[in-house]
Amino acid sequence: MSYLAPETLEQALSALADPGPMRLVAGGTDVFPALGDRPLRGGLIDLTRVAEMKGIAARDGGWRIGGAVTWREILKTDLPPCFDGLKAAAREVGSVQIQAAGTLAGNLCNASPAADGIPALLALDAEVELASRDGTRRLPLADFVTGVRQTALRPGEILSALHIPVQPEGARSSFLKLGSRRYLVISIVMVSAVLWCRDGRIAGARIAVGAASPVARRLPALEAALTGLAPEALGAVTTPDHLAPLQPIGDVRGSADYRRAAVAELCDRALRKALHG
Amino acid sequence: MDFNTAAETNIFDRPKILGKAVPRRDGPLKTTGRAPYAYERHDVAEGQLVGYPLGSAIAKGRILSMDTEAARAAPGVRAIVTTLDMEAMPVPSEMHTAHLFGGDKVEHYHQAIAVVVAETFEQARAATALIKVEYDADEGAEFDLLAAYEKMKDTPVDPEVSKGDFETAFANAAHRIDRTYVTTPQNHAQMEPQATVAAWDENGNVTLWTSNQMIQWAKKAVAKTFEMDVEKVRVDSPYVGGGFGNKLFIRSDVVLAALGAKAAGQPVKLAMPRPFVMNNTTHRAGTVQRIRIGTDAQGKIVALAHEGTSNTLPGGSGEDATNQSQHFYAADTLLIATRLAEMHLPEANAMRAPGEASGLMGLEMAMDEMAEELGMDPVQFRLVNDTDTSPATGKKFSDRNFARCLTEGAERFGWENRNTTPGSRREGDWLIGHGVAGAFRPSPATTSGARVRLQADGRIIVETDMTDIGTGSYTIIAQTVAEAMGMDIEDVEVRLGDSAFPVSSGSGGQFGAVSSTAGAYAACTALRREVARRIGHNDADGLSFARGNVTAGAKETPLVDIAPEGEIVAEDKVKFGSFRKDRMVATFAAHFVEVGVNAWTGEVRVRRMLGVCDAGRIMNPTTALSQVIGGMVMGVGAALSEEIAVDTAKGVFINHDLANYEVPVHADIPEQEVVFLDTLDPVSGPLKSKGVGELGLCGVAGAVANAVYNATGVRAREYPITLDKLLDGLPEV
Numbered sequence A: 001m002s003y004l005a006p007e008t009l010e011q012a013l014s015a016l017a018d019p020g021p022m023r024l025v026a027g028g029t030d031v032f033p034a035l036g037d038r039p040l041r042g043g044l045i046d047l048t049r050v051a052e053m054k055g056i057a058a059r060d061g062g063w064r065i066g067g068a069v070t071w072r073e074i075l076k077t078d079l080p081p082c083f084d085g086l087k088a089a090a091r092e093v094g095s096v097q098i099q100a101a102g103t104l105a106g107n108l109c110n111a112s113p114a115a116d117g118i119p120a121l122l123a124l125d126a127e128v129e130l131a132s133r134d135g136t137r138r139l140p141l142a143d144f145v146t147g148v149r150q151t152a153l154r155p156g157e158i159l160s161a162l163h164i165p166v167q168p169e170g171a172r173s174s175f176l177k178l179g180s181r182r183y184l185v186i187s188i189v190m191v192s193a194v195l196w197c198r199d200g201r202i203a204g205a206r207i208a209v210g211a212a213s214p215v216a217r218r219l220p221a222l223e224a225a226l227t228g229l230a231p232e233a234l235g236a237v238t239t240p241d242h243l244a245p246l247q248p249i250g251d252v253r254g255s256a257d258y259r260r261a262a263v264a265e266l267c268d269r270a271l272r273k274a275l276h277g
Numbered sequence B: 001m002d003f004n005t006a007a008e009t010n011i012f013d014r015p016k017i018l019g020k021a022v023p024r025r026d027g028p029l030k031t032t033g034r035a036p037y038a039y040e041r042h043d044v045a046e047g048q049l050v051g052y053p054l055g056s057a058i059a060k061g062r063i064l065s066m067d068t069e070a071a072r073a074a075p076g077v078r079a080i081v082t083t084l085d086m087e088a089m090p091v092p093s094e095m096h097t098a099h100l101f102g103g104d105k106v107e108h109y110h111q112a113i114a115v116v117v118a119e120t121f122e123q124a125r126a127a128t129a130l131i132k133v134e135y136d137a138d139e140g141a142e143f144d145l146l147a148a149y150e151k152m153k154d155t156p157v158d159p160e161v162s163k164g165d166f167e168t169a170f171a172n173a174a175h176r177i178d179r180t181y182v183t184t185p186q187n188h189a190q191m192e193p194q195a196t197v198a199a200w201d202e203n204g205n206v207t208l209w210t211s212n213q214m215i216q217w218a219k220k221a222v223a224k225t226f227e228m229d230v231e232k233v234r235v236d237s238p239y240v241g242g243g244f245g246n247k248l249f250i251r252s253d254v255v256l257a258a259l260g261a262k263a264a265g266q267p268v269k270l271a272m273p274r275p276f277v278m279n280n281t282t283h284r285a286g287t288v289q290r291i292r293i294g295t296d297a298q299g300k301i302v303a304l305a306h307e308g309t310s311n312t313l314p315g316g317s318g319e320d321a322t323n324q325s326q327h328f329y330a331a332d333t334l335l336i337a338t339r340l341a342e343m344h345l346p347e348a349n350a351m352r353a354p355g356e357a358s359g360l361m362g363l364e365m366a367m368d369e370m371a372e373e374l375g376m377d378p379v380q381f382r383l384v385n386d387t388d389t390s391p392a393t394g395k396k397f398s399d400r401n402f403a404r405c406l407t408e409g410a411e412r413f414g415w416e417n418r419n420t421t422p423g424s425r426r427e428g429d430w431l432i433g434h435g436v437a438g439a440f441r442p443s444p445a446t447t448s449g450a451r452v453r454l455q456a457d458g459r460i461i462v463e464t465d466m467t468d469i470g471t472g473s474y475t476i477i478a479q480t481v482a483e484a485m486g487m488d489i490e491d492v493e494v495r496l497g498d499s500a501f502p503v504s505s506g507s508g509g510q511f512g513a514v515s516s517t518a519g520a521y522a523a524c525t526a527l528r529r530e531v532a533r534r535i536g537h538n539d540a541d542g543l544s545f546a547r548g549n550v551t552a553g554a555k556e557t558p559l560v561d562i563a564p565e566g567e568i569v570a571e572d573k574v575k576f577g578s579f580r581k582d583r584m585v586a587t588f589a590a591h592f593v594e595v596g597v598n599a600w601t602g603e604v605r606v607r608r609m610l611g612v613c614d615a616g617r618i619m620n621p622t623t624a625l626s627q628v629i630g631g632m633v634m635g636v637g638a639a640l641s642e643e644i645a646v647d648t649a650k651g652v653f654i655n656h657d658l659a660n661y662e663v664p665v666h667a668d669i670p671e672q673e674v675v676f677l678d679t680l681d682p683v684s685g686p687l688k689s690k691g692v693g694e695l696g697l698c699g700v701a702g703a704v705a706n707a708v709y710n711a712t713g714v715r716a717r718e719y720p721i722t723l724d725k726l727l728d729g730l731p732e733v
């Protein structure tokens, strides 16, 4: 088995172009557990040393988060309040050990319906940067994750960075996760909200829900309903109509009916949390 | 030493060290990684190879063929042993149900069917995946306990206990309830998986450095499985990273390591991967419990029936949820019956407080429902039905302070300020509820031996094959010996877990502390006699042992001067006489819990827990407290999240890791308060103490469940009470 640890994106991409099955790995916190008892076939390309994929940088009013950035780095970086939701998600991905190894890109590429990073990044309107030997393309995150463990990543491509666009002034955010125990738990549902106010009214909001459909979804009807509301008076705003994009299933963690009921409450809580801390 | 009459006043009644909060001796070793667990015994045998197990992919059927060619050719592979290489090995003991290895018959999913031995772990694992197995699976096997229960519930069975005319008493009772409760299968989820290093010598002796609670049972079981002389087997298990019953008996790790070592001609170490622990070893069976209670107008129980059904492999005994119902509460008439639903799930066997842990989850919820039916305070209802005699056996309890547990607990908890109308107390989004439950668990004792060796320097070495599974055995045995010999505890060294040492009770059934300390005391008594002889006395009566000296009249001799040329070795065992069986020796507790339940989502947050325990003399309040708070955490898991999910089509436990089998995390557990009544039970043993390790778990889940009901008004009768089970009754949904 070959194990490559390229230091530049170009080296990584040419390694990936080599014949023979090569897999990308970052923290390995999804790759290795998923193997179970099966041996690893082919080789590994370790992305954690690729220079272009490191670090978080402010750029053109927005931010570029390198494709090898870990959850812990997100937590350690000084970022404006619109990132509070992403930071809250970072704090809830597994345990501190997992957060130190696991990357945002790995979470997105693994595309689990219960991936905690996806709602938080959807609510930030994130885009992914996909590098290949033919060049680089960008996709909105919503178009990147296409199904249960399915993404738009093409053979030969690497998720080299995430881009967070300029956020409206004063944008604040939150992330909440519901599980049957308090911590170190796979989500029954999770919600992330980003919202901003003007003149004492909610001027806009982005709300995304995970683990309640094959792919995490934004809730446009709820977002629209919020616009113009006064933050102080915000009570129970989420109605069943707002949840139309979701198709929760029942599993060991909770029934479909329960998920539907819990999502509505979690949305309201996430909104209150974003507004009032 | 024969313990044939109740203990009189003895040295333990004026204790200097026993009963003190001596810190756990193995604590610093474990927290700094210096207590080697079985898989880390690198120094005990040279040239250790690594074994990796292969488990069956079907639950029931036969193995037609196994192709190991590719695996044998894989890098580093030194030996492969498959189940088809031999006939079925004998079932290791009468307490085992499944055979552990050999033959083509598959009894349950992940039954061990091969071991691959290689130079490294990675090589062994990779090669194992190359073995191709052809199965002939039995179609249509039954794996669903609830479905099996529906089919068998109306078929009459011979009751285990039938006292008086239950049916008539129940029919004529002033108040009655008839309810069915369900507990799902559970896993012990101990941190350390089963692991063994095995080495054979040229004379056919085998040594197993393993992780086991019962050294003597393990030794005999190995001999039986391998059809060899028991004296050729040595088992060593000084540190055990949690057992909870999962390590009472040898499991396939022992057999595979030994087979692998034999085949490779070199020592082999093998640890079970976590999914293999879940499906290859044992679990606590699920239960369906029908409970009927009838009372008179004042709330006295006139009729009590508890019928328990559980899953088991054919020939096994499942989980008997009914035991406590025979003894715990005064009941004029009793009907106790059990049914076994035989199915080819992995082996059901003992898990911490087998029987009572599940049985009280049913009974204590039923007691709560009955109290509500009566309009009575649930504490009062239990007090009214307190008894000093087991209704089933008619035997008196040796010492029972359950009423004190209830009243002192109620007082301390502030029970009079509890929420009395279910679903009516609210703080913001949280519904607040309070629950109580009683706990009962027998406190048996069994023969236990030890050897004490007084050294030339006045120190003492204690040797016994007793185990410390995180429970505190090292510490309380040192306390006992220091007390009995009048020495400083630092001068006592305790060695455990080696089958070369005198046979002890081992750790199980909360008999270990009572028995093994009495065994150590027996050995000390023999040593005191020998010391007396050395200073010219016939026996040790009238001598006093204190501050490292022995005093006869005015003459004081330091123990250092007793054996200047070598050591004095004394060995004895305690045997518990039959008089102990004339009484019911048992432990009791009352648990009080406050929960908050989110009105919108049903999230349950335990806010306060109090346990008041009646377990005789508390030998060490620190280790006893650790046992009870650990038990309480386990009880929260049982109440709220721990469930083995069964694939009822394939007979597989699907949530086979600690990510998906959800035990509580720290953030789930609030302040826990534990009170020990610290009484004395002279019938129990010479130290007048009883077990606490299992008591700490008993009743806890029932108290949590009753608190959840009290908070919400939703009675969930199927454990664990996960969030979605409360959905229908949440006020805001």
Ligand SMILES: Cc1cc2nc3c(=O)[nH]c(=O)nc-3n(C[C@H](O)[C@H](O)[C@H](O)COP(=O)(O)OP(=O)(O)OC[C@H]3O[C@@H](n4cnc5c(N)ncnc54)[C@H](O)[C@@H]3O)c2cc1C
Binding pocket: A023, A024, A025, A026, A027, A028, A029, A030, A031, A032, A033, A047, A067, A068, A092, A093, A094, A095, A098, A101, A102, A103, A104, A105, A106, A107, A108, A109, A110, A114, A115, A116, A117, A153, A157, A158, A159, A160, A184, A185, A186, A187, B659
């Ligand atoms: C104990 C435990 C608890 C966990 N708890 C949670 C949790 O609470 N919430 C949660 O969401 N997740 C959880 N996870 C899953 C996992 O930790 C996260 O999804 C993590 O973010 C994955 O990142 P990674 O770097 O380890 O990914 P890896 O395992 O290295 O990779 C995951 C996938 O992404 C691909 N990949 C990685 N980087 C790139 C890239 N730059 N370009 C293209 N493809 C790439 C890999 O090929 C692979 O298919 C848990 C995992 C464990 C083991």
